Amino acid sequence: MRKLFVRLWRLISSRAVTPAVIAIFLVLYALVAFWTDEALVVLMQLVRSNPVLTALLALLPLNSACCLIAETRAFWFRRRLLAGQELPVLPGLFDEEVPLALGALPSPATVTRVKGNLESAGYRTRVGERGTAAWRGLNGFPARFLYLVGVLCLFGGILVSLTTRVSLRGTVVEGESLPGAGPGEGVVSRISYAKADGLVLSKRLVIESSDPGSGRREEYGIYPPARFKGAFVYPRYLGVGVAFRFSAPELPAGYQQQAPLSIYPPGKEAEVAVPDTGYRLRFSLQAPADGSDPYSTGKLVINFKLLKGAAEVAAGTLASGGEFARDGYRLALLDARRVVVTDLIKDRGVVPIWLAGAFFLLALCYWVTVRLLGPRRELYITWRGGAGLALSRAEGRRRRHNELFHEALDRIADDSAH
Amino acid sequence: MIALKLVPHLVAFFGMATVALRGATRRGMLAGTALAGFLVGTGFAVVSTGSVSGQFSFSLVRALLALSFLLFCAVSFTALYQSLGGSLPVGWLERLSSRPVSRSCALFLASAAAGAVAGCRLGPAVPSWVWGALAAAAAVLVLAAVLLESRLPAGLSTSRAGYLALTVAFLLFSASWSTRLDLFAPLTMKVMKFTHDFVHQFFESMLIPDHLFIHSYLWGYIGLLFGKEVGFWGGLIIWFTPVVMVFLAIGLERLPSVAHLRQGAQRRRVLAEAIRTRRMRLVLPGLALVLLASAVYRSLYPSVEYWDPKPVPVTANAGGEIFLPRKGEIDLMDGKLHKYVFERGGKTARFFVLLTPSGKLTVDLDACAICKPDGYGQAEGTVLCYYCKTLIPLETVGKPGGCNPVPVPFTEQDDGIHLSGVTLINTWSGTVQSTTRTTEKGK
Structure with missing residues (x-):
C-alpha cells in the first residue's frame, strides 16, 4: 500500500505532468480545429461537460500543489543537509554526485586548504564533523515557489470558472x-x-x-x-428602452410594445416588426446638433421609419411622450429610457486568475534579480563511516562553479596520494 | 511543364530517402521501401483526386501532413524534456522505433506522404508516359540517395528527433509548392482565430470592459492582437518551435561528468570531444530549419493569379431592398465571383454573389469575421482571403465561421436576388468593423 502511495505521489508530483496535460489539450485543440472554426469555444464546452476532461484539467492545479509540497520538502532537506544535520542524500537533490575513493578521505589540513580556496572565491563555508559545505549566492527557490503558487491559482481559477x-x-x-x-x-x-x-x-x-x-x-x-x-x-452594451403605440388604417385597435433597442451610438438602426401585419418600424437615435452624447444628456430623440413590405409609408422624429399622426397612421412614443444590457456573473475563478498574474510577476522579478546578482551555488563533501561523497549544485554560473568543484576534488585526491 | 512542377517534390523525396538511409543496416531494403511508398502515395493521390471530390483528397493529405507535424512536436518536446534531466517511460517506444521493421514502415509512410503530395500536384488526368517517367525518376533518385549517403562523413548524424525534423521539413517544403496543401497559411489563420477567441474569452472571463468604455488608443493596441501580424508571427513560432526544441535538446544535453577524472587536461579533452560531436549533430536540424523557412517563403509568395473584379456600386429602393438581376450586364450564374458595394448613412459594405459548385447562389460579405476586410479573390476551386492568404474551397462558401466570407441573408426569386440594405450594413458593422479597430480608431 505504501509502495503504491509512493509511486502515485511520484507520478502526481512529477514535473512532466503539467506540460504533458497542456500538450494533450493542445493536441485536442488542434483536432477540434480540424472540424470546427470555433475550436476554443467547443473545447471549453467539452471540458465543462466531459468528466474525464474536467479531471484532466484538475490534474494541473493538483500537480502544482504536489510539486509545491515536494519541492519545498526537498529545499528544506537540502538546507538541513548543508547545515550539518545527519540526513541521507536523496537522489536528485544535487546536480552531480561523485563518490570519493576509499582512502581518499580528506585530512583536516586538506579540508582547511579547500575551505580557504573556496572562501577566496567568495563562498561561505561550514566545516563539520561529517562534512564540509560551501555555498554562495541567493537561492532561486522563492521564485519557483511563487511560480508554482501562480500555476496553482491560474489553473485552479480556470477549473473553477469553467465548471x-x-x-x-x-x-x-x-x-x-x-x-x-x-x-x-x-x-x-x-x-x-x-x-x-x-x-x-x-x-x-x-x-x-x-x-x-x-x-x-x-x-x-x-x-x-x-x-x-x-x-x-x-x-x-448600451441601448434605449422604448415603449410605443402604433395604429394604422387597417389596424385601428393599435399595437403597443416595450422593447430594448440596440440603437446606440446614434445612426445605428434596429427594426421592430408588428406581428401579422407586414409593418415594420425602423428606429435610430438622433445625433444632437451640438455634438453632445444623447445617452449622457438623457435627451433621447428617436428617428423612425414605418415600412410596409419594401415600401416606406412614413418617417419622422419623436421625443419621449410625442406622437406622430398622418394618413391614418399614428405612432406614439410613450417612453424612452436609458438601458444597459448587463451580464450578472457568478464566478469564483476570477480572483484566483488575477492573483496568478501577480504571483507570476513577483516570481519573474525575483528570479531575474537573483540570476543577475548571484545565483545559488552549493558544494558539499561528506564522509561517513569510511565512505565519501562529493555533491555539487548550481543554479547559474555553472562553469566557474564546476571548475572550483573539480579543483577541490583534485586537491583532495592529490593530498591523499601524497 | 509537368516535369518542372514535380522538381521540388522529387528533391524532397530524394532528401528524405538520403536521411532515412543514414546509419541504417539494410539499405537496399530501405531504398526499395522508399520507392514503393512514393509510387503508392502518388498513385493514391492521382486516383482519388479523379474519383472522389477533389477537396477530400487535398484535405486528407493535408491532415496527414498536419499529423506528422504534431508527431514531430511531441517527439521534439520529449527530447528536450529528457535532455533537461527529465525521465519519461518511453524506453519501449525507443526500442520499437529502432527496429528495422519499424524503420521501414515509417519510411514507407513518409515516402507515401511525399508521393501523395506530388500526386495531388499532378492532378487527375495524367498521361501514362508521365507515370513511367515519374517511376524512373524516383528510382534514379533512390539510387542517388544510396550513393550520396555512403559518401557523407560518418560524423554527420543526429538524434532521432533530428532525423524526424528533417523528414517532416522535407514533407512541408514539398507541400508548400501547392497552395491547397500548404500548411503555413492555414496555420496563421488558425493562430489569428485562436488569438481572437482567446482575447474575447479572456475579456469575458475576467470581466474586462468592452471597447465602448475603453480609450480608443488603448483599444488600438488591443486591436493589434487581431491583426495579420499576430497570425504570421504566432504561426512562425509554432512552425519553428519543434525544430528549435530539437536544437535545444541537442545543445542542452548534459556534457559527460568528468568529476571522476583527476587530470585537468583529460577532463578538457573529454569535454571538447563531447562538444564537437554535439555541434556536428546540429547540422541536419539546421538543414531542416532552412527547409521550413523556404516553405514559409513559398507560402507567403505563391505563384497563383486570382480573379478579382472591381466592386459595382448598388443602391436600395425606398424600402431599403437591394435587387440584383439574375441575368443582366452581369451574369450571376457564370460561376464567377461578382463584387458589389453598397453605401448608406455614411457606412459602406462590400459583398459578393457567387454560384457555388452545388448550383446555388450565395451572397456574402467581401470580408470574414476575423481578418481585416481586404476581400477575396477567386482561383480554381477556391476563393482566397487576401489578408491572411487562406484558401476557402468553393463548396464551403456561404457557410459561416473561420475565415469564410460572412454570409448575408437574401431571397432568391426567378428574376434575381433580393437582400435588405439595413441587414447588409448591420452585418458589416457587427462582424467586420470589430476587426478593423486598429485603423478606424474605434468602432
Whole structure:
C-alpha cells in the first residue's frame, strides 16, 4: 500500500505532468480545429461537460500543489543537509554526485586548504564533523515557489470558472429592478454615463440602485465590477428602452410594445416588426446638433421609419411622450429610457486568475534579480563511516562553479596520494 | 511543364530517402521501401483526386501532413524534456522505433506522404508516359540517395528527433509548392482565430470592459492582437518551435561528468570531444530549419493569379431592398465571383454573389469575421482571403465561421436576388468593423 502511495505521489508530483496535460489539450485543440472554426469555444464546452476532461484539467492545479509540497520538502532537506544535520542524500537533490575513493578521505589540513580556496572565491563555508559545505549566492527557490503558487491559482481559477460559472444576461432599465432582483429590491434609480479621464477607461458608467425597503443605496460601475447578490455586474452594451403605440388604417385597435433597442451610438438602426401585419418600424437615435452624447444628456430623440413590405409609408422624429399622426397612421412614443444590457456573473475563478498574474510577476522579478546578482551555488563533501561523497549544485554560473568543484576534488585526491 | 512542377517534390523525396538511409543496416531494403511508398502515395493521390471530390483528397493529405507535424512536436518536446534531466517511460517506444521493421514502415509512410503530395500536384488526368517517367525518376533518385549517403562523413548524424525534423521539413517544403496543401497559411489563420477567441474569452472571463468604455488608443493596441501580424508571427513560432526544441535538446544535453577524472587536461579533452560531436549533430536540424523557412517563403509568395473584379456600386429602393438581376450586364450564374458595394448613412459594405459548385447562389460579405476586410479573390476551386492568404474551397462558401466570407441573408426569386440594405450594413458593422479597430480608431 505504501509502495503504491509512493509511486502515485511520484507520478502526481512529477514535473512532466503539467506540460504533458497542456500538450494533450493542445493536441485536442488542434483536432477540434480540424472540424470546427470555433475550436476554443467547443473545447471549453467539452471540458465543462466531459468528466474525464474536467479531471484532466484538475490534474494541473493538483500537480502544482504536489510539486509545491515536494519541492519545498526537498529545499528544506537540502538546507538541513548543508547545515550539518545527519540526513541521507536523496537522489536528485544535487546536480552531480561523485563518490570519493576509499582512502581518499580528506585530512583536516586538506579540508582547511579547500575551505580557504573556496572562501577566496567568495563562498561561505561550514566545516563539520561529517562534512564540509560551501555555498554562495541567493537561492532561486522563492521564485519557483511563487511560480508554482501562480500555476496553482491560474489553473485552479480556470477549473473553477469553467465548471461553476453562471451567467445571466438582463436589461438594466431606469426605474425598474435589477435583473434577478426580488420584487421591490435593487430598483435602478439612475444610469449616468459620462466621459472619464482614466488611464484605461474613457467612459464612466454608474448604475445607481436603491432598496425602497431598507433604504440602502448601491452603485455599480464598470471596473472593478461590483457585486449584486454575489454576482458580478458586468455592463456590456448600451441601448434605449422604448415603449410605443402604433395604429394604422387597417389596424385601428393599435399595437403597443416595450422593447430594448440596440440603437446606440446614434445612426445605428434596429427594426421592430408588428406581428401579422407586414409593418415594420425602423428606429435610430438622433445625433444632437451640438455634438453632445444623447445617452449622457438623457435627451433621447428617436428617428423612425414605418415600412410596409419594401415600401416606406412614413418617417419622422419623436421625443419621449410625442406622437406622430398622418394618413391614418399614428405612432406614439410613450417612453424612452436609458438601458444597459448587463451580464450578472457568478464566478469564483476570477480572483484566483488575477492573483496568478501577480504571483507570476513577483516570481519573474525575483528570479531575474537573483540570476543577475548571484545565483545559488552549493558544494558539499561528506564522509561517513569510511565512505565519501562529493555533491555539487548550481543554479547559474555553472562553469566557474564546476571548475572550483573539480579543483577541490583534485586537491583532495592529490593530498591523499601524497 | 509537368516535369518542372514535380522538381521540388522529387528533391524532397530524394532528401528524405538520403536521411532515412543514414546509419541504417539494410539499405537496399530501405531504398526499395522508399520507392514503393512514393509510387503508392502518388498513385493514391492521382486516383482519388479523379474519383472522389477533389477537396477530400487535398484535405486528407493535408491532415496527414498536419499529423506528422504534431508527431514531430511531441517527439521534439520529449527530447528536450529528457535532455533537461527529465525521465519519461518511453524506453519501449525507443526500442520499437529502432527496429528495422519499424524503420521501414515509417519510411514507407513518409515516402507515401511525399508521393501523395506530388500526386495531388499532378492532378487527375495524367498521361501514362508521365507515370513511367515519374517511376524512373524516383528510382534514379533512390539510387542517388544510396550513393550520396555512403559518401557523407560518418560524423554527420543526429538524434532521432533530428532525423524526424528533417523528414517532416522535407514533407512541408514539398507541400508548400501547392497552395491547397500548404500548411503555413492555414496555420496563421488558425493562430489569428485562436488569438481572437482567446482575447474575447479572456475579456469575458475576467470581466474586462468592452471597447465602448475603453480609450480608443488603448483599444488600438488591443486591436493589434487581431491583426495579420499576430497570425504570421504566432504561426512562425509554432512552425519553428519543434525544430528549435530539437536544437535545444541537442545543445542542452548534459556534457559527460568528468568529476571522476583527476587530470585537468583529460577532463578538457573529454569535454571538447563531447562538444564537437554535439555541434556536428546540429547540422541536419539546421538543414531542416532552412527547409521550413523556404516553405514559409513559398507560402507567403505563391505563384497563383486570382480573379478579382472591381466592386459595382448598388443602391436600395425606398424600402431599403437591394435587387440584383439574375441575368443582366452581369451574369450571376457564370460561376464567377461578382463584387458589389453598397453605401448608406455614411457606412459602406462590400459583398459578393457567387454560384457555388452545388448550383446555388450565395451572397456574402467581401470580408470574414476575423481578418481585416481586404476581400477575396477567386482561383480554381477556391476563393482566397487576401489578408491572411487562406484558401476557402468553393463548396464551403456561404457557410459561416473561420475565415469564410460572412454570409448575408437574401431571397432568391426567378428574376434575381433580393437582400435588405439595413441587414447588409448591420452585418458589416457587427462582424467586420470589430476587426478593423486598429485603423478606424474605434468602432
